[in-house]
Amino acid sequence: xxxxxxxxxxxxxxxxxxxxxxxxxxxxxxxxxxxxxxxxxxxxxxxxxxxxxxxxxxxxxxxxxxxxxxxxxxxxxxxxxxxxxxxxxxxxxxxxxxxxxxxxxxxxxxxxxxxx
Amino acid sequence: xxxxxxxxxxxxxxxxxxxxxxxxxxxxxxxxxxxxxxxxxxxxxxxxxxxxxxxxxxxxxxxxxxxxxxxxxxxxxxxxxxxxxxxxxxxxxxxxxxxxxxxxxxxxxxxx
Numbered sequence: 491x492x493x494x495x496x497x498x499x500x501x502x503x504x505x506x507x508x509x510x511x512x513x514x515x516x517x518x519x520x521x522x523x524x525x526x527x528x529x530x531x532x533x534x535x536x537x538x539x540x541x542x543x544x545x546x547x548x549x550x551x552x553x554x555x556x557x558x559x560x561x562x563x564x565x566x567x568x569x570x571x572x573x574x575x576x577x578x579x580x581x582x583x584x585x586x587x588x589x590x591x592x593x594x595x596x597x598x599x600x601x602x603x604x605x606x
Numbered sequence: 607x608x609x610x611x612x613x614x615x616x617x618x619x620x621x622x623x624x625x626x627x628x629x630x631x632x633x634x635x636x637x638x639x640x641x642x643x644x645x646x647x648x649x650x651x652x653x654x655x656x657x658x659x660x661x662x663x664x665x666x667x668x669x670x671x672x673x674x675x676x677x678x679x680x681x682x683x684x685x686x687x688x689x690x691x692x693x694x695x696x697x698x699x700x701x702x703x704x705x706x707x708x709x710x711x712x713x714x715x716x717x718x
Contacts, residue, residue, distance in 0.1 A: 494649070530614060530710055531710050532610065532612070532694060532696075532707070532708030532709050532710045532711060533650070533694065533696075533706075533708040534708075535705075535706065581649050581650075583649065594652050595652060596649075596651075597648075597649025597650050597651065598649050599647065599648055599649055600647075600648075600649055
C-alpha cells in the first residue's frame with residue numbers, strides 16, 4: 491500500500507527565496523507531523539496537526555516557517571526568505587490515532603533542502 | 607548540554623556479533639523511551655518503545671531502560687548486514703509525539 495510521500499525529494503534554492511515542501515500522508519491518518527533533521531543532529535520537532543484541532547506549532551524555529559494542512563490530508567511546509575542554516579532534511583510523518591506516539595508514526599523519505 | 611546524548615559512531619561489527627547501542631539523558635521526567643531505525647535516504651521507522659524502567663524483547667532486539675542512571679540501551683543479537691542503518695533513540699515525558707526528543711543517531715555497519 492502507499493506510504494507517506496513527500497515532494498520534491500531534493501530542493502536547491504538560493505538564500506532569500508521561499509520554498510514549499512509537500513507531504514501526502516497515509517490515507518485515513520488523522521495525525522501529521524513535520525520534523526527537521528540536520529547533519530549529525532536528531533530529529534527536531536516542528537509542527538503537529540491532529541484532525542480539526544489547532545496545530546501544535548511550538549517547534550517552529552522562526553516566523554519564517556509556516557505549515558498548512560488542507561482538508562485534513564495534504565500538508566505544505568513553507569519556508570520564507572530561506573537562510574543557509576535552513577539546509578536540512580525535512581521529514582513528514584503520519585499516524586492513525588489520537589493517542590500520540592503510542593500509535594506508530596510512519597515517516598516519508600524526506601525532502602533534502604539545500605540553501606546556497 | 608543536550609537533553610539526549612548519543613554517540614554518533616560509526617560503529618562497525620562483524621556479522622553475528624551482539625551490538626550494544628546506548629543513549630544517556632538528563633531530564634528525569636522522561637517516561638517513554640523509543641528506538642528508531644533509519645536506512646540511508648529513508649525516514650525513520652519505530653523499532654521498539656518502553657515505558658519507565660525495565661527490559662523489552664522483540665525477536666533479536668532488546669531495549670533496556672535504567673532510569674536511575676538515565677541510561678537506555680538497544681541490544682541486537684545475531685547481527686545481520688541488513689541491520690546496517692542509523693539508530694536513533696528518542697524519549698518523552700508525555701504520551702505525545704509532539705514532545706519527543708531525539709538523539710542524534712548512531713551509524714551502525716555490520717560487516718559480512
